[in-house]
Amino acid sequence: MKCITRVVAVLASIGFALTLAAPVFAQLKSPDDVKTALRLLVQVSNDFKRQITNKNFARVPHEFMEYTEAADALRSAIKNEPADFTAKVETRLKAAVAAAQRVSDMSAKETDADKLMAEHTKAVTAMNAVFDLFPATLRPDPNTPPPGRGGRRGSV
Amino acid sequence: MTVPLMLLGCGRKRGTPEQQVVDLFIESDGDFLAFRPDTLTCPSRALVRLTFHHGGKFLSARHNWVLVHPGQMEAVDKDVEHDEGIISKDDLRVIAATPMCDKGATVMMRFTAPAPGDYPFFCSTPGHAECMNGTLQVTG
Numbered sequence: 001m002k003c004i005t006r007v008v009a010v011l012a013s014i015g016f017a018l019t020l021a022a023p024v025f026a027q028l029k030s031p032d033d034v035k036t037a038l039r040l041l042v043q044v045s046n047d048f049k050r051q052i053t054n055k056n057f058a059r060v061p062h063e064f065m066e067y068t069e070a071a072d073a074l075r076s077a078i079k080n081e082p083a084d085f086t087a088k089v090e091t092r093l094k095a096a097v098a099a100a101q102r103v104s105d106m107s108a109k110e111t112d113a114d115k116l117m118a119e120h121t122k123a124v125t126a127m128n129a130v131f132d133l134f135p136a137t138l139r140p141d142p143n144t145p146p147p148g149r150g151g152r153r154g155s156v
Numbered sequence: 157m158t159v160p161l162m163l164l165g166c167g168r169k170r171g172t173p174e175q176q177v178v179d180l181f182i183e184s185d186g187d188f189l190a191f192r193p194d195t196l197t198c199p200s201r202a203l204v205r206l207t208f209h210h211g212g213k214f215l216s217a218r219h220n221w222v223l224v225h226p227g228q229m230e231a232v233d234k235d236v237e238h239d240e241g242i243i244s245k246d247d248l249r250v251i252a253a254t255p256m257c258d259k260g261a262t263v264m265m266r267f268t269a270p271a272p273g274d275y276p277f278f279c280s281t282p283g284h285a286e287c288m289n290g291t292l293q294v295t296g
Contacts, residue, residue, distance in 0.1 A: 040187055040214060050283045056237055059282050066215045073187075073214040 028138075033077035035138045040070035041096075041127055042140040048103060048123070052116045057107045060116075064104035071097050074130075085133075092130045099123035176202040178269070183209035184219045184288070187259070189279070191221075194290035196277075202269045206252070212259035219279045222253040223267070223292055229276040233285040241280035251275065272296040 028034055044066045051059040071093055078086050100123045103116060110116055131139045178198045185192045192211070198204050208221040220241070224232050228249040236243060243253040252267035271294065278289035 036186070037214075043187075043189060044215070047283050050286065054237065054283070056282055058238070066217055069215050 029080045030077050031138055034134060037070060037074035037077045038131060038134065038138060039140045040073055044070050045124060045127055048120055052113050052120060055113055057111065060107035061104045064100055067100045068097060089130065089133055092133065096123065096126040096130050099126040178202045178204050180204055180206045182206065182221060183211045185211065187212040187215045189284050189287035191288060191290045195293060197293045197295060198269045200269050200272045200294050200296055203266060204269050205264065205266050207262060207264045208254045208257065209262045210257040210259050216259065218256040218258055218281055219284065220254045220256045221277055222280045223251040223275055223277045224249050225251065226273060226275060229278050229285060229289065233278060233280060236280050237282045241282055243280055269294050
């Protein structure tokens with residue numbers, strides 16, 4: 001009897017521990033808003049890349065402004081989440097925004113697209129660290145073509 | 157007797173029929189770089205009254221709707237890249253273009269539908285056309 005009680009207690013403890021350890025994202029209050037914000041971050045990050053590739057450096061600071069707006073959209077989407085989670089996101093989000101700002105600042109002087117792309121790659125890494133805090137189902141796939149008819153450009 | 161016949165003649169629709177009026181609505185897919193819908197249809201020679209809505213809420217990116225002749229999208233987009241995407245009214249490659257819109261704004265414009273065919277439309281804000289484009293199908 002004692003043995004059964006112990007087994008039940010152990011199983012209950014494991015269950016309780018697993019509940020505590022469950023990632024906070026399983027209970028996100030506004031998953032759709034989070035998904036939208038994360039997609040916007042990727043979209044703007046891709047815009048950065050496009051402007052650099054096209055050597056349209058004057059547009060890069062504008063993309064940075066949009067990046068901060070997308071970051072604000074994410075802050076808004078998680079504002080009702082537990083404080084420890086929002087703090088974790090904020091730390092990584094700040095790092096991602098700072099990395100994007102370095103690309104923007106560099107674009108004012110640097111005309112070497114390769115150097116700017118190298119800096120942009122660092123910004124993408126920082127952005128992916130933000131995404132890691134969210135469930136895979138909400139994370140945008142950077143390899144997925146953006147919405148719209150991008151693949152058909154120039155076909156008509 | 158002659159006068160009433162002349163008046164009757166004035167009321168008849170000879171030659172070109174009255175221009176058909178078509179109302180079209182298109183918007184940006186929220187803040188995303190896409191049009192919704194991305195295909196529009198109208199008959200040739202119709203007077204098109206197009207309403208474009210910028211459906212964004214978060215980003216300050218501006219959008220417009222630019223209709224060009226087939227095969228001209230990339231060239232027009234490239235030419236306005238360093239002018240904030242502003243389309244010149246004198247550009248003969250452009251059939252119709254709305255002004256640039258801020259998020260939440262709606263604009264209306266009119267144009268006469270061209271000859272039957274598929275015509276590309278896009279947003280001329282630099283970098284947007286690659287994703288934000290579609291087709292106006294003009295029927296015969």
